[in-house]
Amino acid sequence: MPVLPRSDTQLVRRLLWEARAYLPGLGGVLLLELLSTPLALLAPVPMKLAVDSVIHGRPLPQPLRSWLGGVASNPAELLLWVCGLSLLFALASQLQSLFSSLLTVHTSQRLLLDFRSRLFRHAEDLSLSYHTRKGTTDTLYRIQTDATSLEWVFVDGAIPLLRSSFALVTTLYVVLRLNVKIGCTALAIVPVLFLLTRATRPLLRSQSRELKRQESATLGIIQEVLGVLRVVKAFGQEERERRRFTAAGESCVQRRLRLTLADGTLGLLINFIAALGLTAVLYFGVNDVLAGVLTIGEMLLISSYVSQLYAPLKTLSRKTVSLQAQLAGAERAFALLDEPSEVPEPAVPKPLERARGAVEFQGVCFSYDGKRAVLEDVSFHVPPGARVGIVGRTGAGKTTLTFLMTRFGDPAQGAVLLDGVDLREYSIPDLRRQFAVVFQEPVLFATTIAENIAYARPEAEMEEIVAAAQAANIHDFIVGLPDGYATRVGERGASLSGGERQRIGLARAFLRDAPILILDEPTSSVDVRTEALIMEAVERLMEGRTTFIIAHRLNTLDACDLVLRVENGRVRCGGAATMDEITAGIGEGDLAPAASSKGSAL
Numbered sequence: 001m002p003v004l005p006r007s008d009t010q011l012v013r014r015l016l017w018e019a020r021a022y023l024p025g026l027g028g029v030l031l032l033e034l035l036s037t038p039l040a041l042l043a044p045v046p047m048k049l050a051v052d053s054v055i056h057g058r059p060l061p062q063p064l065r066s067w068l069g070g071v072a073s074n075p076a077e078l079l080l081w082v083c084g085l086s087l088l089f090a091l092a093s094q095l096q097s098l099f100s101s102l103l104t105v106h107t108s109q110r111l112l113l114d115f116r117s118r119l120f121r122h123a124e125d126l127s128l129s130y131h132t133r134k135g136t137t138d139t140l141y142r143i144q145t146d147a148t149s150l151e152w153v154f155v156d157g158a159i160p161l162l163r164s165s166f167a168l169v170t171t172l173y174v175v176l177r178l179n180v181k182i183g184c185t186a187l188a189i190v191p192v193l194f195l196l197t198r199a200t201r202p203l204l205r206s207q208s209r210e211l212k213r214q215e216s217a218t219l220g221i222i223q224e225v226l227g228v229l230r231v232v233k234a235f236g237q238e239e240r241e242r243r244r245f246t247a248a249g250e251s252c253v254q255r256r257l258r259l260t261l262a263d264g265t266l267g268l269l270i271n272f273i274a275a276l277g278l279t280a281v282l283y284f285g286v287n288d289v290l291a292g293v294l295t296i297g298e299m300l301l302i303s304s305y306v307s308q309l310y311a312p313l314k315t316l317s318r319k320t321v322s323l324q325a326q327l328a329g330a331e332r333a334f335a336l337l338d339e340p341s342e343v344p345e346p347a348v349p350k351p352l353e354r355a356r357g358a359v360e361f362q363g364v365c366f367s368y369d370g371k372r373a374v375l376e377d378v379s380f381h382v383p384p385g386a387r388v389g390i391v392g393r394t395g396a397g398k399t400t401l402t403f404l405m406t407r408f409g410d411p412a413q414g415a416v417l418l419d420g421v422d423l424r425e426y427s428i429p430d431l432r433r434q435f436a437v438v439f440q441e442p443v444l445f446a447t448t449i450a451e452n453i454a455y456a457r458p459e460a461e462m463e464e465i466v467a468a469a470q471a472a473n474i475h476d477f478i479v480g481l482p483d484g485y486a487t488r489v490g491e492r493g494a495s496l497s498g499g500e501r502q503r504i505g506l507a508r509a510f511l512r513d514a515p516i517l518i519l520d521e522p523t524s525s526v527d528v529r530t531e532a533l534i535m536e537a538v539e540r541l542m543e544g545r546t547t548f549i550i551a552h553r554l555n556t557l558d559a560c561d562l563v564l565r566v567e568n569g570r571v572r573c574g575g576a577a578t579m580d581e582i583t584a585g586i587g588e589g590d591l592a593p594a595a596s597s598k599g600s601a602l
Contacts, residue, residue, distance in 0.1 A: 011327050011330055011331065011334075014330075014334060015150060015153055015154070015330060018115060018150060019111055019150065019154055021114070022107055022110065022111045022114075022154075025103065025106070025107035025110075026107055026111075026154055026155075026158075026159065028103055028107075029100060029103050029104050029107060029155070029159055030159050030162055030163070032096060032099055032100040032103060033100055033159055033160075033162075033163040034162075034163055034166050035096050036093070036096055036097075036100075036163065036167075037163070037166055037167040037170050037171070038170070039089060039092055039093045039096060040093075040167070041170065041171065041174060041305070042089050043086075043089050043090075043093070043304075044300070044301050044304040044305070045085075045089075045301070046082045046083070046085050046086035046089070047086075047297075047300060047301075047304075048297040048298070048300060048301040049078075049082050049085075049297075050079065050082050051295075051296055051297035051300060052295055052296070052297035052298070053078060053082075054075050054078055054079045054082060056295075056296075056297075057075070058295065058297075060078075104155055107155075108151045108154070108155040109151075111150065111151055111154070112147065112148060112150065112151040115147050115150045115151075115333075116143055116144075116147045118337065119142065119143045119147055119333060119336055119337060120143055122336065122337055122339070123139050123143065123336065125341050125343075126339060126341055126342070127341065127342040127343045127408060127409050128403070128408040128409065130339070130342060132368060133368070133369065135220065136223070137216060137217075137219050137220035137223050137224075138216045138220070139336060140219065140223070141212075141215065141216040141219055142216075142332050142333050142335075142336045143333075143336075145212070145215070145329070146212065146329040146330070146332040146333040146336075147329075147333050148329070149326040149327070149328075149329030149330040149333060150330060150333070152326045152329075153323065153326050153327070153330065157323050157326060160315055161315075164311075164315040167311070168309065171305055171309045172186075172187065172309060174305055175302060175305050175306060175309060178298065178301070178302050178305070179285075179288070179293075179294065179302055181284060181288075182281055182284055182285060182288075182302055182306070185277070185280045185281055185284055186277055186280075186281055186306045186309055186310070188277065188280075189273050189274065189276065189277040189310075192273055193270060193273060196266070196269060196270070196273075197266070200262065200266050201324050202324075203262060204259065204262055204263065204266075204324045204325060205324035205325070205327065205328055207255065207258060207259045207262060208259060208324060208325035208328040208329075209328040209331070209332075210255055211252065211255040211256060211259055212328060212329060212332060214248070214251050214252050214255055215252055217248055218245070218248040218249055218251075218252055221241070221244055221245045221248055222245065225241045225245070259325075274310045277306075277310060278303075278306065278307065278310065281302075281303065281306045282303070285299045285302060285303060286299070342409060342410065343407055343408070343409060343410055343428065345427060345428060346424060346425055346426070346427065349425065349426055349427035349430065350421060350425045350426055351430070352418075352426050352427070352430040352431065352434065354434070354515055355418055355419050355434045355515050355516065356384040356419050356515070357384035357385060357419075357434075357515045357516050357545065357546030358381075358382065358383055358384045358417075358418070358419050358420065358546070359381075359382040359405060359416070359417070359418060359516070359546060359548075360380070360381045360382070360416070360417040360420070361378045361379050361380050361381075361401075361404075361414070361415075361416055361417075361571075362379055362414050362415045362416075362417065363377050363378070363379055363413060363414035363415075364377070364378040364379070364404065364411045364413070364414035364415070364416060365377060365378075365411060365412050365413040365414055366400060366404060366409065366411050366412055367412060368409075370412075373569050374397045374400050374569055375397050375400055375401070375404075375411075375569050375570075375571075376568075376569040376570055377414070377570065378401075378414070378569075378570065378571045379414075379571075380564060380571060380573050382546060382548075382562065383546075384515075384546055385544060385545065385546055386546055386547075386561045386562055387542060387547045387549065387559055387560045387561045387562070388546075388547065388548045388549065388560060388561070388562045388563070388564060389549050389551045389557045389560035389562070389563040389564065390402075390548060390549065390550045390551060390563075390564045390566065391551045391557070391563060391564070391565050391566070392565055392566030392567055393566075393567070396566040396567055396568070396569075397566045397569055398550050398566050399520070399550065401548070401564070401566070401571070402437075402518045402520075402548060402550070404416050405418075405423075405435070405516075405518070405548070406431070406432055406435050406437070406518070407423045407424075407428060407431055407432070410423075410424060418431070418434065433514065434514055434515055434516050435514050435516050435517075435518060436456065436508075436509035436512035436513075436514040436516070436517050436518070436541075437509070437517075437518045437520075438502075438505050438506055438508075438509050438517075438518070438519050438520065439505065439520050440520040440521055440550075442493070442501045442502050442504065442505030443492070443505075444489050444492060444493030444496070444501055444504060444505075445489075446488065446489065446490055446491045446492070447488060447489070448483075448485065448486050448487060448488055448489070449478055449481075449484075449485050449486075449487050449489060449504060450462070450465050450485035450486065452489060452493075452504055452508065453465050453468055453469060453504060453507045453508050453511055454511065455508060456508040456509065456511045456512035457511050457512060457513075460511055462485075464511060465485065465507075465511065466485070467510075468507040468508070468510035468511035469485075469504075469507045471506075471507070471510045471537060471540055471541070472503045472504070472506035472507035472509075472510055472537045472541075473503055473506075473533040473534070473536060473537045474500065474503035474504060474506075474507055477500060477503075489501075489504075499530035499533075499534065502530075502534055503533065503534060503537065506534065506537050506538065506541060509541055510537075510540075510541060514545070515545055515546065516545060516546045516547075516548075517541060517542060517545045517546070517547040517548070518547075518548045518550075519538065519547065519548070519549045519550065520550045521549065521550055521551060539559070542559070
């Protein structure tokens with residue numbers, strides 16, 4: 001998934017659009033943050049009053065003399081009043097910080113959760129072929145890491161930038177009112193900082209983008225190895241995978257170091273330029289005190305304000321640059337969100353309660369990558385209630401037929417029909433409720449047995465879950481466990497045997513109670529006794545349903561009314577052909593022999 005560079009203006013507009021529902025909350029945070037500027041300007045005032053009026057006995061400014069009355073002429077009382085004023089300003093500043101933090105966390109976390117949820121929902125909506133091509137690790141990184149860019153841009157970027165701009169203008173106005181010469185001196189560094197940050201933005205943006213790509217690739221190694229850890233251990237390749245991870249991690253370290261060096265060098269230059277400005281202010285300020293133009297208290301006040309003036313200047317410079325790294329993350333997150341769905345919902349879907357189960361392929365062509373055809377001009381018709389075997393070499397396209405039936409992808413040409421209606425005219429949720437799928441390798445979640453069975457229909461009552469387990473010949477095993485249906489099965493059902501996982505998968509299909517059943521040979525890797533239990537349950541499950549069986553054993557075809565042989569992307573329907581004709585040309589090992597293999601094609 002390439003990330004196309006976008007201009008800062010385009011990204012800012014998109015960010016504002018994505019965060020539009022949270023702008024009132026962000027506005028509240030901004031107002032609270034802006035309040036920090038007048039509080040910061042008031043903080044040095046008690047010190048100035050203590051130095052000039054309490055220590056040196058200079059008269060207070062006229063408004064304060066009128067307000068304080070007799071206190072203004074009593075140094076002891078005035079000192080207490082100044083100390084109280086200092087505490088008041090400190091308390092107000094702390095309260096402002098507290099309320100700002102609470103509102104910031106509430107708004108930013110809600111914003112981030114909403115954005116991540118949208119990314120996750122969109123990733124779910126993307127077709128299986130998309131995830132097959134792209135993999136899942138990069139998508140995971142974009143949802144978990146790149147999504148935080150939206151929060152950072154507003155909470156740690158835009159709000160501090162606006163607050164700093166407000167503080168800069170306000171503080172500069174106050175400094176210029178106090179002393180024009182010192183104010184102009186302090187302001188002289190602004191053009192230098194502007195040019196410096198503008199020159200370094202493209203470099204930091206590019207380096208941040210490359211770092212994120214490498215971090216995503218490193219995360220992919222972890223996910224891949226942990227997903228096939230049994231294979232890694234079986235072949236003793238732990239050290240090799242550690243080296244591979246370390247090499248990828250080292251590349252991340254080098255990129256992070258380069259980014260840190262660039263960012264740190266910029267920070268060093270910014271602080272050095274600010275120090276030059278403060279030195280110039282100190283030089284002119286001391287000369288003005290010696291010349292009697294300023295009092296010591298006024299010089300301390302102006303120096304404090306100049307320090308406050310440089311703080312927002314440094315913030316503006318650093319945040320402008322840091323923003324580039326976050327905009328690189330925003331680009332990646334938006335690229336995922338903008339990825340078009342290959343399986344779109346119809347504008348006005350046709351209603352579908354419960355299908356009769358007639359399935360038809362009409363001249364279907366399909367390719368996963370848009371280059372190599374997997375199916376070419378496939379046509380066949382399956383009446384309701386028929387049992388259909390699907391045979392063929394490994395990789396011939398057997399699973400692709402069921403992939404298209406459940407609309408995990410759409411044909412490049414032709415159409416797949418259910419009850420005479422193109423699948424693309426049904427809503428996807430309505431369509432998929434018509435199918436129950438039992439995979440060759442059943443997928444279980446790291447939760448309880450009851451919850452795994454109920455995954456087919458989460459609203460099912462416990463009595464229905466038990467009935468489904470009984471129909472799948474797994475109930476007696478479950479009740480024999482210490483925790484019964486509340487037993488947790490571990491990640492991917494690791495605490496259960498293959499046959500037990502398969503029967504839970506069958507129970508899930510029973511609970512689904514869909515009119516069309518897809519079986520990816522549920523007995524291909526179990527012992528004879530377990531196979532008998534599974535086949536008994538499968539016979540019950542197939543009753544009254546249109547059933548498609550991806551066959552890996554010849555005896556599976558005994559129960560079929562129709563056999564579809566997939567070869568070189570084309571499908572041949574079995575009619576009065578013998579079993580030898582049906583399976584002719586299928587490689588050894590693609591279909592396992594069975595004791596009985598009589599012909600059953602229509």
